[in-house]
Amino acid sequence: MSTLPPVRQALADYLALRRTLGYELRAAGRILGQFVDYLDAHGAQTPTIDHALAWANLPDGASTAWRAIRLSAVRGFAAYLHGLDPTIAVPPADLIRHGPDRATPYLYSDREIGELIIVAGDLRPRLRAATYQTLIGLLAAGGLRVGEAIALDTSDLDGERDLLTIRATKFGKSRLVPLHPTAIGALGDYIHLRDQTRPRPICPALLVSTAGTRLRHANIGLTFNRLTRQAGIIRRSATCRPRPHDLRHSFAVASVLDWYRTGVDVEAMMPYLSTYLGHTDPKHTYWYLSAAPELMALAGQRLHLHLKGRS
Structure with missing residues (x-):
């Protein structure tokens, strides 16, 4: 027995x-x-x-x-x-046999991120819509991992200093994540709606379900898949499909693209990006950037100008 x-x-x-x-x-x-x-x-x-x-x-x-x-x-x-x-x-x-077939990041355009936030606004009830709009915006604007966003407590938000504290991350470390004042304002608006809807919180989570509980990773995946379909965002290849985690990839690529376009010393800034993202090794940050053709083109142009200047 x-x-x-x-x-x-x-x-x-x-x-x-x-x-x-x-x-x-x-x-x-x-x-x-x-x-x-x-x-x-x-x-x-x-x-x-x-x-x-x-x-x-x-x-x-x-x-x-x-x-x-x-x-x-x-x-x-x-x-x-x-x-x-x-x-x-x-x-x-x-x-299940597998080789080195790591998923190719799906890099979202600003328009696609905007569409996701719009279609998330159609979710019901209103608190659920606001939660997913805030989650998508936070992942896109802060480069967080999904698990980090789920784990955030309200006390981790410092609205006066425009900072989030990410605690006990993937590698057991904590870090501070500065956010733009507009992102801090959006989080403040969400908290106001959340507290009106559920004036007696049953958990300290920043982002909550309609039951007032902390979000579940599996439910986020299911809802996100539905939102991408509604927004007309489809897979680009067998290994490149839209995932919530790819909002983090998109943040990293957009940051470096902006540095290239404004003439910033990208090499000097890369350690800061690695720290911001919570990477233990810069090579992980470079993987995030390797799948962006536009970024590779700008890097090639920068190298061409550098070599031309030496000739």
């Missing part, structure tokens, strides 16, 4: 065990929570290889690398469950 606890409790135990060993597992914890939701929706008491593979291949059109990441997370959890109940199979590592 199996002594396996309910799968959701087993997941909590698994994550707690791994974290005591020093693993943060933020992304894995979120991904596995979605996997358990999938099992619940299909009435499954324990995961099987078929469940793991079917779930890992969601959503339709996801990159091979992303599907492999999802399967890898489930494999670790399944190995833990197998130790508790040997009848539970661990999915083979080669079920």
Whole structure:
């Protein structure tokens, strides 16, 4: 007879065990929570290889690398469950083969960002519309990761100094993010509406759901996909589809484009951009910029003028 606890409790135990060993597992914890939701929706008491593979291949059109990441997370959890109940199979590592097919960033134009904010305004109720309009604007204007925006508390906003405090980021560090006064004003307007709609907050989050709770990453993805379709924003290739995270890429590229156009010393400014984005190594920032043809053209022009001046 199996002594396996309910799968959701087993997941909590698994994550707690791994974290005591020093693993943060933020992304894995979120991904596995979605996997358990999938099992619940299909009435499954324990995961099987078929469940793991079917779930890992969601959503339709996801990159091979992303599907492999999802399967890898489930494999670790399944190995833990197998130790508790040997009848539970661990999915083979080669079920989803992948190579270096990192997703190509979708770089949004100002017009597309504006369209997203407009169509988000049609969401109902009004608080939900305002939340997604504010979220999209914040990602585009501040270059935040989606998880960082979700984790923001109201107390992290310093309206007097036009600053956001991003705490315990992807790499366990905190940073200050200056925002333009117009962005600070938009956040102030959102807080006013939020507090009118829900005068008794049930959590300290800056951005809240209609229930007053902190936003969930999975729900943001689903809603964002709907908004991009309504705005007529479609994938550009098999590896380039519009994602919320790409608003961060777009912020980085727009910043460097502006520096090139205004004659700023881009090389000297790159460490500042890396720090602003919370990157631990400038090479990660350069990856953000590598998929922008316009940026590469400006860089080529700058190099051509430099070489011409030396001749």
